Amino acid sequence: MSTLLIVALVGALAVVGYVLGVRRAMASADGDLRLLHSLKSYYGQNVALLVLVPSLLVLVIWMTVQPLLIEQSVLGMISNTDVAEGSSRSLMMADVRRVADGLDVAVAQGAMSREAASDVRVDFTNVRERLASVGVAVGSTVTQTTLEAAQKFRALSGTGNMVRGIVVLLIAAAGFGYALKQTDKDFRARNVVERGILVLLIAAASIAVLTTLGIVFSLIFNTIDFFESFPGADFFFGTRWEPSFSGRGGASDLGFLPLIWGTLYISIIALVVAVPLGLFAAIYLSEYASNSVRSIAKPVLEVLAGIPTIVYGLFALLTVGPLLVNIFGADGLLGVNWMSGGTAAMTAGLVMGIMLIPFVSSLSDDIINAVPQAMRDGSYGLGATQSETIRQVILPAALPGIVGAVLLAASRAIGETMIVVLGAGAAASLSLNPLEAMTTVTAKIVSQLTGDGEFNSPETMVAFALGMTLFVITLALNVVALIIVRKYREQYD
Structure with a gap:
């Protein structure tokens, strides 16, 4: 049946x-x-x-x-x-x-x-x-x-x-x-039904908590299994990532540092692109644009958030990568040999930054609009210009919310996979050169779990250690951000 x-x-x-x-x-x-x-x-x-x-x-x-x-x-x-x-x-x-x-x-x-x-x-x-x-x-x-x-x-x-x-x-x-x-x-049907619905609501609310606990415990147990077969010091402080699926676990170099470096480096490039553009767009839409312009520009800008990441990855592979090679390659416009292939940290970072613009702009726009109009009027009454009001009144008042928008964009960048796979390459590198190929933790999690090794081998179980470590790092960043937001937050009537 x-x-x-x-x-x-x-x-x-x-x-x-x-x-x-x-x-x-x-x-x-x-x-x-x-x-x-x-x-x-x-x-x-x-x-x-x-x-x-x-x-x-x-x-x-x-x-x-x-x-x-x-x-x-x-x-x-x-x-x-x-x-x-x-x-x-x-x-x-x-x-x-x-x-x-x-x-x-x-x-x-x-x-x-x-x-x-x-x-x-x-x-x-x-x-x-x-x-x-x-x-x-x-x-x-x-x-x-x-x-x-x-x-x-x-x-x-x-x-x-x-x-x-x-x-x-x-x-x-x-x-x-x-x-x-x-x-x-x-x-007493009403009493019974309302108690039953209350139990259902509590159960529904508990699903998110239980799911989170399930994810955490599954990562913890599999991470423990990994560290029982691979030294923790070699994982956390290793500078080489060369897994071997030959069945000889000891022959693999599973250093975490090249992966986390690539993750943070590409995310920083993306934020350098997304934060200024997104914040400037939010300021223009909330403070300068007319209602007719805003009604058209904001939905068009938010369309970027609905584009699948695989499309962004293809855009990085087929358009941005070759464009950068034409500029920084041996036969490029600058006449320098700084970039030999289209896959590089810069390629993935630029495209990821474009993807993150609506995350920053949309949230920042809503936060700036939430600043009380009385603060603007008070600033204008003291003789401040519009630009001075934005710099000295509105942005400081909206700072905690803007920090939250940036953190959301950073979390999105850290967890991105497809753009990195297609735009940055698969090489684990500790280089400072943004025009070299790099990879991230999430990309390697995918590659390790889709390999040909046994599921209980260190080369496969390392994916859970990578996921657990990235989870802890992201959690720590969120805690630090929460402390910053609480420190600078102001309450308005």
Whole structure:
């Protein structure tokens, strides 16, 4: 039973429960609203909540736990001798899921009978041909063991989905019956419904906190695993980044310094571009531009924030990089050989700065407009010009908010990946030359997790150490910024 069908049936039962709950409450009061403890809608809402909340909660938990249990059961069928050379159990499990999905497609399209898809004695060559006929490619690493594991995976998934549907519908029906049974004119439906909604709101508010804790703990545990196999001193103080996916973890140089240097260097270049342009644009739009100009210029400027970062990356690779080479290359306008290729820290920094302009300008514009008009009038009354008022009154008053806008732009720059991958290159360098190729922490996290190494190797687990270190650095910067903002913040009536 599919998840969509289960949700549809539970939703339909909740609608029916709402209607019957209202009717039952009215019937117990002989149709007189004055005899009801609560408004009649609360009785229907009580039935709908008891149908929806327990059943959907069980559905979510089931959908989370079932794949883990099935995967553990299927992995028990795969021994170390069954794992193909150059592969791993995780890769083989991915083949199992792919073949299981292919069997479902083959059965659905009539290319294979249900009996043949479930028969472990079926000819493996015939299965390959049937899967290929429905567009499922089966590589050389897929063996008879993979097929048997896929058949078991498919059987367990089908059974689990059927049992899941029955259990969820039974829970929904039980809630339906219990809610209708307690519905009468004296039932305190409003109190129950409001407490239930309060619990749902608290649960919704807790999701962000729990998600953050989950992210932090997952980073911590995997980072600990990394430092158990790689020296921490070599990671934090190493000046070379040369990972090796040959299986010899000791042969890899996983120094963090070149990556954090590239991250900060490119981010600084981006902020040097974005902060002045964004702040000047905000000052013009809030203080000098007419309403007609502002109504056009601000939306056009904010369009930059909606452009996908991959587009910015292509812009850096195809336009900005060659342009810089034409200026600073050996055959460029300046006649110097400072830049040999289009990928460089300057390329990524310039394009990233353009991307960050709307982050700075839009927030700064709103903050400047929030400065009380009385402060402007007081400055003008003392004889100050408009430019003097902006420099000496408005900008100091808006400083904490502007600092927040700059910090938001800095966080966005530190976490950017695609522009760096396409515009800055992949070389980990400690150079001060902005015209050389560099890379960042986020770019290396992506490259390490998409490599060919085992997931438990230092070369792969280093991605979590990089993420944890970047998380701590960003958190420290935010704390320092918060202290600065609180120190200079002024309260206005």
